[in-house]
Amino acid sequence: MTPDQYCQQKAARSGSSFYYSFLFLPPERRRAIIALYAFCREVDDVVDECSDAALARTKLAWWRQEVERIFQGGAQHPVALALAHTVARFDITADQLHEVIDGMEMDLEQSRYETFGELALYCHRVAGMVGLMAAEVFGYRNHQTQKYAHNLGLAFQLTNILRDVREDAMRGRVYLPAEELARFGVHADELRRGQAGPGAIELFRFQADRAETYYERALELLPEEDRYAQRSGIIMAAIYRATLEEIRRDGFALLDHRVSLTPIRKLWIAWRTATAEKRRQRRYLRGRPQVETGGPP
Numbered sequence: 001m002t003p004d005q006y007c008q009q010k011a012a013r014s015g016s017s018f019y020y021s022f023l024f025l026p027p028e029r030r031r032a033i034i035a036l037y038a039f040c041r042e043v044d045d046v047v048d049e050c051s052d053a054a055l056a057r058t059k060l061a062w063w064r065q066e067v068e069r070i071f072q073g074g075a076q077h078p079v080a081l082a083l084a085h086t087v088a089r090f091d092i093t094a095d096q097l098h099e100v101i102d103g104m105e106m107d108l109e110q111s112r113y114e115t116f117g118e119l120a121l122y123c124h125r126v127a128g129m130v131g132l133m134a135a136e137v138f139g140y141r142n143h144q145t146q147k148y149a150h151n152l153g154l155a156f157q158l159t160n161i162l163r164d165v166r167e168d169a170m171r172g173r174v175y176l177p178a179e180e181l182a183r184f185g186v187h188a189d190e191l192r193r194g195q196a197g198p199g200a201i202e203l204f205r206f207q208a209d210r211a212e213t214y215y216e217r218a219l220e221l222l223p224e225e226d227r228y229a230q231r232s233g234i235i236m237a238a239i240y241r242a243t244l245e246e247i248r249r250d251g252f253a254l255l256d257h258r259v260s261l262t263p264i265r266k267l268w269i270a271w272r273t274a275t276a277e278k279r280r281q282r283r284y285l286r287g288r289p290q291v292e293t294g295g296p297p
Contacts, residue, residue, distance in 0.1 A: 001078070002078075003035075003078040003079070003081035003082035004031055004034075004035070004082050006038070006078035006079065006082070007034045007035045007037075007038035007078070007079055007082045008034055010038045010041055010042075010079070011034045011037050011038055011041070016037075017236060017239040017240060017243075017261070017266055018037055018236055019037075020235065020239065020266045020267055020269075020270040021232040021233070021235035021236045021239070021270055022034055022037070022232060023270065024231060024232060024235065024270065024274045025138070025232055028089070029137055029138060029139070031082075031085070031086075032085070032086040032089060032090060032137045033086075033134060033137045033138070033232070034082075035079065035082035035083045035085065035086045036083065036086055036092070036130070036133055036134065036137065038079045038082065038083075039079050039080070039083050039097065039100075040100060040130055042063070042077070042079050043060065043063050043100065043101055043104045044104055044126075046059045046060055046063070046104065047060075047104050047105075047107045047108060053108050056108055057105070057108060060101055060104060060105055060108075063101055064098060064101055066080045067080075067094050067097045067098060067101070068094060070083055070084050070087060070094070070097075071087065071094050086137065090136045090137050091136045092133050092136055092137075096129055096132065096133055097133075099125050099129045100125060100126060100129055100130060102125050103122055103124075103125025103126035103127075103129070104126065106121075106122050106125065106126075107173065111172050111173045111174065112174055112178055112188070113174075113175060113176075113177050113178065114177060114178045114179060115177050115178075115179055116177045116179075116180070118177070119175060119176075119177055120154070122175070123153075123154045123157040123158065124150075124153075124154070126157060127153040127154060127156055127157035128150040128151075128153040128154050128157075129153070130153055131149040131150050131151075131152050131153025131154075131156075131233070132146055132149050132150055132153070134149060134153075134232075134233065135148075135149035135230065135233070138229050138230050138231075138232055138233065139226075139229040139230075140223075140226040140229055140230065141223075141225055141226055142223040142225055142226050144221055144222075144223055145221075145222060145223060145226045145230060147221045148218045148219070148221040148222040148223075148226075148230070148233075149218075149230070149233065151214050151217050151218035151221060152214070152215070152218040152219075152233050152236075152237060154214050155211050155212075155214035155215045155218060155237070155240070156236065156237075156240055158207065158210060158211035158214060159211045159240045159243060159244055161175040161176065161207070162204060162207045162208060162211065162244075162247065162254065163243060163247065163254070163258065163259060163260075164258070165191060165204070165254050165255070166191060166192070166194055166254060166255050166258075167258060169188065169191035169192040170192050172192075174188045174191060176191075176203065176207065180203065180206065180207075181203065183203075184199040184200070184202050184203035184206070185197065185199035186199050186200050186203050191255065194255040194256065195255070196255055200252070200255065201251070201252045204247070204252040204254055205248075205252060208244055208247060208248060208252075211244060212241070212244060215237055215240075215241055218237070219234075219237070222234075224284055225284075227277065227280065227281070227284070228277055228278075228280070228281040228284075231273075231274060231277045234273060234277055235269070235270045235273045235274060235277075238269050238270075238272075238273040239261065239266050239269050239270065242261060242265075242269055243259060243260070243261055246259050246261065247259045
């Protein structure tokens with residue numbers, strides 16, 4: 001199995017909404033983003049699947065060394081070998097990859113967040129930074145697109161936190177800020193037991209509204225000239241926002257069951273969004289001046 005095949009298998013097996021958005025990219029960019037996604041999955045799995053915190057830290061330390069080897073030409077892991085091609089082609093730095101690992105390591109160091117400001121740092125590391133790297137792979141001309149990508153990454157993470165609230169609580173992790181739990185009269189142990197009172201619904205609605213605000217902010221920041229290049233992010237946003245809508249329709253019953261979309265529905269949303277973005281791109285190109293410099297991103 002080649003490094004690229006390893007990454008492809010890992011991405012497909014995960015069933016993530018991200019994978020469906022990658023299908024609409026040209027081959028080189030698809031190969032690159034799948035390698036980046038596989039890296040994120042590998043370091044995330046270290047924390048999620050390793051019950052021994054000391055062992056998890058040792059594994060993350062190994063990945064820090066492997067990141068350095070990626071840039072020095074001595075990568076060993078199949079994901080790192082595939083990622084070496086990505087960093088050689090796109091503007092992705094070792095510091096960015098290290099910051100993702102920093103975020104994963106936060107899960108070993110703390111299981112509660114007092115304020116949203118504290119949580120925002122975690123979201124920046126594990127998702128906002130990934131959004132910035134993904135934007136480099138997708139391509140852009142306007143640097144404002146970086147702000148879009150960062151906000152979109154935060155929106156994705158906030159959606160994940162809401163969707164997985166009970167599953168995380170059962171693992172001993174409560175990402176929802178303690179001051180917000182207190183504001184709505186919800187105790188962390190109630191999330192784990194799945195027996196929270198009526199305040200939980202208002203708490204979850206508040207979190208969903210916050211995530212939606214980040215989606216709206218991100219898309220407002222995305223320059224039209226870069227929209228088609230960044231279509232994979234837009235596809236992801238459509239799938240994640242559909243998940244949020246399902247959570248709302250379900251009455252925020254997140255402590256009863258986990259809300260998720262079927263693979264066929266994710267694929268349908270991805271195709272529908274990609275088609276809409278293609279039409280929008282055609283309209284944009286028809287409206288541009290005839291004299292252009294440079295090629296498509």
